Amino acid sequence: MNTFPALFTEAWKSLRFHARRSILTMLGIAWGIATVVLLLAYGTGFERTVLMALESFGTKVIYVFPGRTSQQTGGEKAGRRIQVQLADMEAIASSVPLVKAVSPQVEANFKVSYGARSQEFKANGVYPVLARIRKMEISEGRWLDEADELEHARVAVLGSEVKHRLFSGRPAVGESIRIGGMSFDVIGVLLKKAQDTDEPDSRQVYIPFSAMGLLHDTRYLSMIAVEAESAGAHAQVVQQIRDRLGERLRFRPSDKRALWVWDVVNTLEEVGIITGSLKVLFAFIGALTLAIGGVGVMNIMLVSVMQRTREIGTQKSLGARRRHILLQFLAEALLITFAGGLMGMAIAYGITAVLGPLPLWSAIYGEEAREGDLVLRIAGSTLAISTTILTFVGLAAGLWPAVRASRLDPVEALRYE
Structure with missing residues (x-):
């Protein structure tokens, strides 16, 4: 024993x-x-x-959304609408050291049609770099490239659900669709991902930012997507973005409602x-x-x-x-x-x-x-x-x-x- x-x-x-x-x-x-x-x-x-x-939204991405001021600044009343332009995004890229890449995003709802099928979807004008920032993957065709942006190419990448609604089981790449009455060639389809949102990528259409100007006013951006150098730099990058845009757009950096920032790493x-x-x-x-x-x-x-x-x-x-x-x-x-x-x-x-x-x-x-x-x-x-x-x-x-x-x-x- x-x-x-x-x-x-x-x-x-x-x-x-x-x-x-x-x-x-x-x-x-x-x-x-x-x-x-x-x-x-x-x-x-x-x-x-x-x-x-x-x-699925990206592991190192920071989203910047314009809002309304909730504090008085420089004699201006609270409640002023903040509008972000392309120059503001470029200021972030040039003056915030730990920013690796940025992309503007202008979004608007349009009737998207193929043949007799037609449905309303959200179209997004973006830079090609967004795919890297967001880690977006393609299941068919290709993503937007620099040539598309420079040439104002009328090309589109469809979300998987958009492709299903318009084409059912048929191939979409190489076909032409109409967005807001204007013809666009389908060059790619996004890989389907599960996302915690009622507007996932699968229900979106992505086109070059320059081509978005043919459909919609792109003077003011819906949001800016920012990629930081590393996950550890996010808090510093967020504060620097607030400081830089607060200086340019005349709001206090501490005013969270003036500029809403979604830091995916923090979330x-x-x-x-x-x-x-x-x-x-x-x-x-x-x-x-x-x-x-x-x-x-x-x-x-x-x-x-x-x-x-x-x-x-x-x-x-x-x-x-x-x-x-x-x-x-x-x-x-x-x-x-x-x-x-x-x-x-x-x-x-x-x-x-x-x-x-x-x-x-x-x-x-x-x-x-x-x-x-x-x-x-x-x-x-x-x-x-x-x-x-x-x-x-x-x-x-x-x-x-x-x-x-x-x-x-x-x-x-x-x-x-």
């Missing part, structure tokens, strides 16, 4: 002798660990899905904190469920100590030390716990395989957002956390019965009826 193999061999024999009782106890543990694993898998899948939807960090807290909560709820199974293990072990009192007395009279008895009962508790834990993990894996994707973005934005549905993911960290909780529950459940057994007086134990 001095070695761990011998301890677990004895524990296994004891559990087999009381097989029905042991199995019922294991089922309580199995239910608890399955709950822990499934809750953590849900948390991991939810985190991955939300982060994926945000990252990703905030979402990471929220989803991390959610996973901690799920782990706590699962641990409580598992603790109920642990109470069952403790009760069974206490009953086992009472039933085997004379056996313990015999072992002690033959020279068994307190630590031998302690380790023997701890081994039994851990064996029950881990056997139940393996059953629970197998159940959890089976459930995740059967369930498949759970509706998330598709429930909000429709069938075209099905790529953003939640998939339960049992990560390595989930198994590590579950095993840690399982070990703690097994030790906690077996410790008191084991201590009680080890403290029995051998003489009294032999007299026990």
Whole structure:
């Protein structure tokens, strides 16, 4: 009984002798660990899905949107509309050191038609560099290039949903569509992505910024897309953009309503904190469920100590030390716990395989957002956390019965009826 193999061999024999009782106890543990694993898998899948939807806008992008002032500046009343022009964007590119790339964006709704099919979509006039800033990917054809911008080319890249609505299953590249009554050649189709917005890229049309001037006034920009040199530079870049545009457009840099800035890196960090807290909560709820199974293990072990009192007395009279008895009962508790834990993990894996994707973005934005549905993911960290909780529950459940057994007086134990 001095070695761990011998301890677990004895524990296994004891559990087999009381097989029905042991199995019922294991089922309580199995239910608890399955709950822990499934809750953590849900948390991991939810985190991955939300982060994926945000990252689809770009991982190092900063969006700058003009707004209205909420503070008086230089004698001008609050409520003044801020209008950003191309020169302001160029000032950001030239005077903010940590800016890697910028692109203007002017957007407007137009009737887009192909043959007899016609529907309203949003057209966006942008620079070719936007694809790099936003990490936009093409599934068919190509993206806009510098020649398109310089030549005011009437070419368009369609979102996947736009292509589906206008062309159904037919190829779109090389065909001509009409945007606002003007003919444009389709040169590409965007790869479909899940995005947390009611206006995803899949429902957009992208054309050269210069060509947008043929359809709409491009003097004032709808937004500016900015790529920072690194994720760590974002806070500094955001402040410098506020300072530079505040100076040019006469508003206070501290006026958040004058210039609304969406920093995707900051949002990703905030979402990471929220989803991390959610996973901690799920782990706590699962641990409580598992603790109920642990109470069952403790009760069974206490009953086992009472039933085997004379056996313990015999072992002690033959020279068994307190630590031998302690380790023997701890081994039994851990064996029950881990056997139940393996059953629970197998159940959890089976459930995740059967369930498949759970509706998330598709429930909000429709069938075209099905790529953003939640998939339960049992990560390595989930198994590590579950095993840690399982070990703690097994030790906690077996410790008191084991201590009680080890403290029995051998003489009294032999007299026990």
